[in-house]
Amino acid sequence: MILSCNNISKSFGTDVIIKSCSFNIEDHEKAAIVGINGAGKSTLLKIITGEEPADTGIVTLAKDKTLGYLAQQQDLQSDRSIYDELLSVKQYILDMESELRRIEAAMNNASGDELESLMNRYTNLNHEFEMNNGYAYKSEITGVLKGLGFAEEDFSLHVNTLSGGQKTRVSLGKLLLSKPDIIMLDEPTNHLDMDSISWLENYLLNYSGAVLIVAHDRYFLDKIVSKIIEIDNGDCTVFSGNYTDYASKKAILRNMKLKEYLNQQRDIKHQEEVIAKLKQFNREKSIKRAESREKMLDKIKVVDKPVELNAKMNIKLEPSVISGNDVLTVTDLTKSFDGNTLFNNINFEIKRGERVALIGNNGTGKTTILKLINGIIQPDSGSIYLGAKVAIGYYDQEHHVLDPDKTLFQEIQDAYPDLNNTQIRNTLAAFLFTDDDVFKYIRDLSGGERGRVSLAKLMLSNANLLILDEPTNHLDIVSKEILENALNSYTGTVLYVSHDRYFINATATRIIELTNQNIVNYIGNYDYYIEKRDILTAKAFPDTPDISSDNISVKxxxxxxxxxxxxxxxxxxxxxxxxxxxxxxxxxxxxxxxxxxxxxxxxxxxxxxxxxxxxxxxxxxxxxxxxxxxxxxxxxxxx
CATH class of the missing domain: 1.10.287 (Helix Hairpins)
Structure with missing residues (x-):
C-alpha cells in the first residue's frame, strides 16, 4: 500500500462535500475518482496533497515514497524555453554528468592512490548515472514533449508566451519526467488531442508507479484504471474494474438497493396493517400480539431510500423545420493562416440525419472548418453550400456567442424575446440554474456553467443543423451521457468537433478525419475508425510512407x-x-x-x-x- 485515506470528511460552511471517505491505493495500482461536477473530486486530491485541510480523517503516504500532483489549471511562470523547463527536472542528471566530466579531467593528472580513489568514485557514479537513464535523458525529454503534442520547432518557445493549455502540458511533462511513486492527475486530457491522449494512456499503463486520476474521459478511464472511487452525494464507494465495470455495477447495486428499500417499505406497511387489525379485535391476546409486533417493528433498521441527485440537465433537441436531404456541401475548400496551409481543396457532403464527427490533431483546422461553415471567417478558395431550409445552431467551445456583461436571464431573454419570464426560468432550471442563479453574470460563470448556458440557447434554437465545437468540454460524465442521448434522439443533422472518443463512439454515424491537409472519410463510429484507419489512410495517401503513427498500436x-x-x-x-x-x-x-x-x-x-x-x-x-x-x-x- 502506497497511499491510505481513512475517514476523510470535508465541509464548506453548511455544505457537506465528503463524508467519511476511506480507500487505499496499492503500489503500481491505477485508480480514478469519479463523480458529478461539484462532488468534491478535486477537493479530495487537494486534501491528499495537503493543499486543503480535512475536517476529519488521516491521509497516510508510505514511508520514503514521493507524490506528484497536476492540478487542472496551471499558472507556470518561467523565462526558460519549453525544452529547458523540462530539462530542469533532470538537474540531478546534469549534476552527475558534470561530476563525471570533472573526475575524467582529474584522472588525467592523477596517479597512485589518488587515481584509484578517483576511478572507484567514477565507477560508482557512472553506475548511478546509467541506472537513472543518464545516457538517454535527452531522448526521454524529446519523447515526452512529442507525445504531449509539441513539435520540435515548439521546443524553443518560452514558457511565459504559452497559452494556459500549453502550460498545463508543460507541467504534465515535468511531472511525468520526475517519476514520483504516485502520480495524481486532475483532468489531464482537457488540453490534449487524440494522439496525445493515446500516448498518455500507454505511458500511464506502463508506468511503474501508482496513478490516481480525476477525469471525465470514459474511454481514457476504461483503458487505464482497475479501480474506481466514486463520490456520490458525499458518500465514498470503491469499485473494482474500469469505468464500464463501475457503471454496470453502479446500476445493478442501485436497483438492488431500491428493491431492498421498496420491499422493506412494503413489509413495514403490511406489519402496520396487521397490527391495526389485531388492535381492532380488541381482545387481550390480540392486543398483546399487536404490541409484540410493534416491538419487532421498532427494532427494524430502516433502509434509506437511494438518493436521486437533482443534478441532471434536461436537454430536448428538436428541429422546428425539416431540412432537405442535402444539408451541407463543401467543395474545394482551402484555408491558410500566415503562410501555413491548414487544408487544401477538401470536399465532403453531409446528408440529413447524419451525426458526423470531425477529428484530427490540434492545429489541423477542425474549428476553422466550423467557423467557415458558420460564416465567421472566409475561405481562401472553395465554396460552402447549405441545403434547402437548413437552419444552423452553433455551439462555440470558447462561448463567444455569450455576452459576458449580461446575466443568464438577459442572455436568454435577448436571444429569444418571445419567451415569457416563466419559460426563461424553466429553461434555465432544466440546465441546473435555479433561484438567484439566473441573475449571475456570464463573466462570473465557470467553464462548465457557460457550457450549460450555451446548450440551453442551442436547445431553444430549434435548429435542424447543429454545429458543435468540443461540446463535452467541462461537462461531467452524467451530463455527457445526457447530451449523448439527446443527440441520438435528435431528428436533425449534427456536425461536431470532439476529442472525447467515448462520446464519438456513442453518437457518430460517420467520422471525417482531417490529416495531411486533406480528409479521410469513415462510415462508422470511433471503434470502426480505429479498425479501418490504417487501411483507409494508406489508400488516401498512397505516396506517403508510414502515415499511421503506430501500426502496432492500430493492430x-x-x-x-x-x-x-x-x-x-x-x-x-x-x-x-x-x-x-x-x-x-x-x-x-x-x-x-x-x-x-x-x-x-x-x-x-x-x-x-x-x-x-x-x-x-x-x-x-x-x-x-x-x-x-x-x-x-x-x-x-x-x-
Missing part, C-alpha cells in the same frame, strides 16, 4: 476492439442472468410476505393442515432463496 486497437465486442456479449449474458435471478428473488420474497400474512390470519389459527402446508412451503422457499442469493453473489463477482 492492437483492432484486436482490443474485437475482444471488447466479445466481452460486451458476455457481459450482456451475465446481465440477463442477473436480471432473471433478481426477478425470482423478488417473486419469492413476495410469496414469503404473503405466507407471513396468512400465518397472522386468526381464521386459520386452528387449521393444523394448512399451517403445516405453509410451514413446508416457507421452508422450501427459504432454501431456494439462499441458493439464489449465493448464485447472485457469484454472478456479481464474475461481473
Amino acid at each position: 492492437s486497437s483492432k484486436l482490443s476492439w474485437q475482444q471488447s465486442r466479445e466481452e460486451q456479449n458476455k457481459l450482456k449474458k451475465k446481465q440477463n442472468e442477473i436480471k432473471k435471478t433478481e426477478e425470482r428473488i423478488a417473486e419469492i420474497e413476495d410469496r414469503m410476505s404473503a405466507i407471513d400474512a396468512e400465518y397472522s390470519d386468526p381464521s386459520i389459527g386452528s387449521n393444523t393442515a394448512r399451517l403445516m402446508e405453509l410451514h413446508n412451503e416457507s421452508t422450501q422457499l427459504k432454501k431456494e432463496l439462499d441458493t439464489l442469493y449465493e448464485h447472485w453473489e457469484e454472478l456479481m463477482e464474475e461481473m
Whole structure:
C-alpha cells in the first residue's frame, strides 16, 4: 500500500462535500475518482496533497515514497524555453554528468592512490548515472514533449508566451519526467488531442508507479484504471474494474438497493396493517400480539431510500423545420493562416440525419472548418453550400456567442424575446440554474456553467443543423451521457468537433478525419475508425510512407476492439442472468410476505393442515432463496 485515506470528511460552511471517505491505493495500482461536477473530486486530491485541510480523517503516504500532483489549471511562470523547463527536472542528471566530466579531467593528472580513489568514485557514479537513464535523458525529454503534442520547432518557445493549455502540458511533462511513486492527475486530457491522449494512456499503463486520476474521459478511464472511487452525494464507494465495470455495477447495486428499500417499505406497511387489525379485535391476546409486533417493528433498521441527485440537465433537441436531404456541401475548400496551409481543396457532403464527427490533431483546422461553415471567417478558395431550409445552431467551445456583461436571464431573454419570464426560468432550471442563479453574470460563470448556458440557447434554437465545437468540454460524465442521448434522439443533422472518443463512439454515424491537409472519410463510429484507419489512410495517401503513427498500436486497437465486442456479449449474458435471478428473488420474497400474512390470519389459527402446508412451503422457499442469493453473489463477482 502506497497511499491510505481513512475517514476523510470535508465541509464548506453548511455544505457537506465528503463524508467519511476511506480507500487505499496499492503500489503500481491505477485508480480514478469519479463523480458529478461539484462532488468534491478535486477537493479530495487537494486534501491528499495537503493543499486543503480535512475536517476529519488521516491521509497516510508510505514511508520514503514521493507524490506528484497536476492540478487542472496551471499558472507556470518561467523565462526558460519549453525544452529547458523540462530539462530542469533532470538537474540531478546534469549534476552527475558534470561530476563525471570533472573526475575524467582529474584522472588525467592523477596517479597512485589518488587515481584509484578517483576511478572507484567514477565507477560508482557512472553506475548511478546509467541506472537513472543518464545516457538517454535527452531522448526521454524529446519523447515526452512529442507525445504531449509539441513539435520540435515548439521546443524553443518560452514558457511565459504559452497559452494556459500549453502550460498545463508543460507541467504534465515535468511531472511525468520526475517519476514520483504516485502520480495524481486532475483532468489531464482537457488540453490534449487524440494522439496525445493515446500516448498518455500507454505511458500511464506502463508506468511503474501508482496513478490516481480525476477525469471525465470514459474511454481514457476504461483503458487505464482497475479501480474506481466514486463520490456520490458525499458518500465514498470503491469499485473494482474500469469505468464500464463501475457503471454496470453502479446500476445493478442501485436497483438492488431500491428493491431492498421498496420491499422493506412494503413489509413495514403490511406489519402496520396487521397490527391495526389485531388492535381492532380488541381482545387481550390480540392486543398483546399487536404490541409484540410493534416491538419487532421498532427494532427494524430502516433502509434509506437511494438518493436521486437533482443534478441532471434536461436537454430536448428538436428541429422546428425539416431540412432537405442535402444539408451541407463543401467543395474545394482551402484555408491558410500566415503562410501555413491548414487544408487544401477538401470536399465532403453531409446528408440529413447524419451525426458526423470531425477529428484530427490540434492545429489541423477542425474549428476553422466550423467557423467557415458558420460564416465567421472566409475561405481562401472553395465554396460552402447549405441545403434547402437548413437552419444552423452553433455551439462555440470558447462561448463567444455569450455576452459576458449580461446575466443568464438577459442572455436568454435577448436571444429569444418571445419567451415569457416563466419559460426563461424553466429553461434555465432544466440546465441546473435555479433561484438567484439566473441573475449571475456570464463573466462570473465557470467553464462548465457557460457550457450549460450555451446548450440551453442551442436547445431553444430549434435548429435542424447543429454545429458543435468540443461540446463535452467541462461537462461531467452524467451530463455527457445526457447530451449523448439527446443527440441520438435528435431528428436533425449534427456536425461536431470532439476529442472525447467515448462520446464519438456513442453518437457518430460517420467520422471525417482531417490529416495531411486533406480528409479521410469513415462510415462508422470511433471503434470502426480505429479498425479501418490504417487501411483507409494508406489508400488516401498512397505516396506517403508510414502515415499511421503506430501500426502496432492500430493492430492492437483492432484486436482490443474485437475482444471488447466479445466481452460486451458476455457481459450482456451475465446481465440477463442477473436480471432473471433478481426477478425470482423478488417473486419469492413476495410469496414469503404473503405466507407471513396468512400465518397472522386468526381464521386459520386452528387449521393444523394448512399451517403445516405453509410451514413446508416457507421452508422450501427459504432454501431456494439462499441458493439464489449465493448464485447472485457469484454472478456479481464474475461481473
